[in-house]
Amino acid sequence: MKIVATRFAPSPTGPLHIGGVRTALFNWLYSKNKGGKFYLRIEDTDKERSKEEFKNQIINSLKWIGIDYDESEYIQSNKINDHINVANELLKKGLAYKCYCSSDEIEEQKKRAKQKKIPYIYNRKWREKSEIDAPKEIDPVIRFKSKVEGKSILKDLVQGNIEIENNTIEDFVILRADGSPTYNLSASVDDHLMGMTHIIRGDDHKINTFKQIQIYEAMNWKIPYFAHIPLIHSIDGKKLSKRDNATTLDDYSKIGIIPNALRNYLLRLGWSYKDKEIFDLDESIKYFNLEGIGKSPSKLDVNRIYSMNEHYIKNIDENELFIFFKKYCETFKEKLPDIAQKKIKNSLHFLKNKAKTLEDIYQNSKFLVIDKVQIEEKDKNLLDETAFKIIKLFSDDISKLSDFTRETLEPIIENLIKNNNTNFKGVGQPLRICLTGSKFGPGIYDILCSLGKEEVSKRLSQIR
RNA sequence: GGUCCCUUCGUCUAUCGGUUAGGACACAUGGUUUUCAUCCAUGAAAGAGGGGUUCGAUUCCCCUAGGGACCGCCA
Numbered sequence: 001m002k003i004v005a006t007r008f009a010p011s012p013t014g015p016l017h018i019g020g021v022r023t024a025l026f027n028w029l030y031s032k033n034k035g036g037k038f039y040l041r042i043e044d045t046d047k048e049r050s051k052e053e054f055k056n057q058i059i060n061s062l063k064w065i066g067i068d069y070d071e072s073e074y075i076q077s078n079k080i081n082d083h084i085n086v087a088n089e090l091l092k093k094g095l096a097y098k099c100y101c102s103s104d105e106i107e108e109q110k111k112r113a114k115q116k117k118i119p120y121i122y123n124r125k126w127r128e129k130s131e132i133d134a135p136k137e138i139d140p141v142i143r144f145k146s147k148v149e150g151k152s153i154l155k156d157l158v159q160g161n162i163e164i165e166n167n168t169i170e171d172f173v174i175l176r177a178d179g180s181p182t183y184n185l186s187a188s189v190d191d192h193l194m195g196m197t198h199i200i201r202g203d204d205h206k207i208n209t210f211k212q213i214q215i216y217e218a219m220n221w222k223i224p225y226f227a228h229i230p231l232i233h234s235i236d237g238k239k240l241s242k243r244d245n246a247t248t249l250d251d252y253s254k255i256g257i258i259p260n261a262l263r264n265y266l267l268r269l270g271w272s273y274k275d276k277e278i279f280d281l282d283e284s285i286k287y288f289n290l291e292g293i294g295k296s297p298s299k300l301d302v303n304r305i306y307s308m309n310e311h312y313i314k315n316i317d318e319n320e321l322f323i324f325f326k327k328y329c330e331t332f333k334e335k336l337p338d339i340a341q342k343k344i345k346n347s348l349h350f351l352k353n354k355a356k357t358l359e360d361i362y363q364n365s366k367f368l369v370i371d372k373v374q375i376e377e378k379d380k381n382l383l384d385e386t387a388f389k390i391i392k393l394f395s396d397d398i399s400k401l402s403d404f405t406r407e408t409l410e411p412i413i414e415n416l417i418k419n420n421n422t423n424f425k426g427v428g429q430p431l432r433i434c435l436t437g438s439k440f441g442p443g444i445y446d447i448l449c450s451l452g453k454e455e456v457s458k459r460l461s462q463i464r
Numbered sequence: 465g466g467u468c469c470c471u472u473c474g475u476c477u478a479u480c481g482g483u484u485a486g487g488a489c490a491c492a493u494g495g496u497u498u499u500c501a502u503c504c505a506u507g508a509a510a511g512a513g514g515g516g517u518u519c520g521a522u523u524c525c526c527c528u529a530g531g532g533a534c535c536g537c538c539a
Contacts, residue, residue: 009513009539010539011538011539013538013539014498038506042538045538045539046538046539048538049538050539082510103537105534106537110536113465114465114466116465117465118465118466119465119466119467119535120465120466120535121466121535141537158474159468159469159470162468162469163468164467164468165467166533168466169466169467170535172536173536173537175537176537177537178537180537182537182538182539183536183538183539184539186539187539196499202533203468203469203470203532203533203534204534205534205539206468206469206533206534207467207468207532207533207534207535208534208539226491228469229532229535230469230470231532232533233532235475237531238532239532239533239534263539265476268476268477268488269476270476270477271477272476272478274478274487275477275478275486275487275488276487277476277477277487277488277489278488279491294470294476294477295469295470295471295534296469296470296471296531296532297469297470298475298476298477299476299530300475300476301474301475301476301489301490303475303490304475304476304488304489304490304491305489307489308489314502321468353501353502353503354500354501354502355501382525396504417468424498424499425498425499427498428498428499429498429499432498432499438499439499439500440500440501441498441499441500442499442500442501443497443498443499444499445498
C-alpha cells in the first residue's frame with residue numbers, strides 16, 4: 001500500500017482566504033492521520049496575476065495556523081517543461097490535437113450560444129480536420145480529445161458517485177497558443193509526478209476532475225482518490241471569494257484570534273465527530289476522517305470564531321497564551337517593555353477571564369501599565385465626599401501593611417464597610433475608579449494585588 | 465440556458481428505518497458574584513413542500529421548490 005500523499009495547491013493571485021485554509025487543513029490532517037505526506041504546491045502559472053507577496057502571505061498563513069509541509073514548496077512554474085512534454089506526448093499518441101480556431105471565432109460561437117440560450121461547448125471542429133487546411137497566420141492551441149460517448153463516474157470520497165455524460169465535457173485546451181500549459185494539464189501532471197494518492201479540494205473543482213481523470217487515463221497513470229469538500233459560504237450564501245472582506249487569516253489575527261481557536265473552528269466547519277466540539281491538535285489528527293465531512297456548504301459564523309477563541313484563551317496554558325499575546329502586541333500594537341510584560345504575565349490569570357480576544361486582554365491590561373489614571377468623565381460624579389473619605393481611610397490603613405495580599409486586604413475593606421455603614425460597592429467602586437479610571441474592570445483584589453502597595457498608594461494619593 | 469451538487473433549530477452539526485430529534489454557539493430568563501464579565505441552571509428554537517416504499521420515515525426512491533458550483537487560451 002502506497003503511503004498517503006496529499007497537497008494543497010493555491011494560486012498566488014490573491015491573499016489566501018479562510019476557505020483555502022480549511023482545504024489545506026483537511027489535506028494536512030488527512031495525511032497526518034494516515035502517517036502520510038503533505039505538500040504545498042504554488043500554482044503560479046498565471047504570470048500576469050501571480051505575485052510574490054501573495055505567495056509569502058500563503059506560506060505565512062499556513063505557518064501561523066500550524067500547518068507545515070514536507071520538503072520545500074513546489075513551484076509549479078518550474079515544471080512547465082514537464083507539462084509541455086506531456087501535451088506533446090498526447091499529441092503524438094493522437095489523444096490531443098491542434099485547433100486553429102481564432103479567439104474571435106470562439107467568442108462568436110459563445111455569443112451565439114448565449115443568444116440562442118443553448119449551452120456552449122467547443123464544436124470539436126479541428127478534431128478530425130487535416131492540418132493541411134490550417135491557416136498560416138494562427139498559432140494553434142492544443143486541445144485534449146475528450147470522450148464523446150458514454151458516461152463517466154467519479155467515485156468521490158465525500159460526495160459519493162457522481163455520474164456525467166461525457167459529451168458535456170468539451171475538448172479542453174491543454175496548451176495555449178503561446179505554448180504554455182493550462183491548469184488542467186499542469187495540475188494533473190504535477191499531481192502524478194508528486195505521487196498524490198488523495199486529492200482533497202473544493203467542490204468547485206468537480207468538473208475539472210472529470211477532465212483530469214481523462215488525462216490520467218490517456219497517460220496510463222494511476223488515478224488518485226478524490227474528495228470534493230463543500231464550499232464555505234459567506235453569510236449571504238455565496239462562495240467565499242478573494243474579494244470578500246475579513247476572510248483572510250490576517251484579518252482574524254489582527255482582531256486577536258489565536259491560531260488554535262481558528263484551527264478548531266475551521267475543523268468543525270463542515271466536519272464533525274459525534275458531538276465533540278473541542279479538538280486539540282493531537283485529537284484533530286487522531287479523529288480526522290473523510291467520512292465526517294458533510295455534503296452541504298456551510299456558512300461562516302464569526303460569532304462562533306469568537307466563542308471558540310474565548311474558550312481557548314481561558315483554557316490553554318498561560319505561558320502559551322502569553323506568547324500569543326506578546327506576538328500579537330508586537331505585530332499589531334506595540335512592543336511591550338519588559339516591565340509591562342512582567343506585570344501582564346503575572347496578571348494573565350484574571351485578565352483572560354474577561355477576554356474573548358487578545359485585543360481584549362490588551363485593553364484590559366492597560367490599567368496596569370499607565371503612568372497616570374485618567375478618570376472617565378461619566379464616572380467622575382460617582383466620586384462624592386463619602387467616597388473620598390473612604391479612599392483616604394483606605395490609604396491610611398494600607399500604609400501600615402507590610403504584607404499586601406488578599407488575605408491582609410480583606411479585613412481592611414470589611415472594616416471600612418462596617419465603620420462607614422456602607423456595602424462592598426461603596427468601597428469597591430471608588431477604589432476601582434481611582435485605580436483604573438473606570439468603574440468596569442477586574443475584581444478589586446485583583447486590581448490591588450496586581451498593582452502592589454506602592455503603586456496603589458501612589459495612585460490614590462494623586463486623586464484630587 | 466446546460467451539467468452537477470446540496471436542503472435537520474438563526475448558525476455549526478448528531479441521528480447511519482423505530483429517539484420526548486441530541487449537542488455546541490448565539491438568544492431569553494433566573495441564580496452566584498464586587499462593577500463588567502466569568503460560571504451555573506432553565507427556556508425558546510429544526511427535519512423545505514408533495515408523493516411513494518414500509519408495520520413504521522428526518523433517514524430509502526421520485527417530483528416540486530429553494531440554494532449553490534461549474535460552464536476561460538484563470539487557477
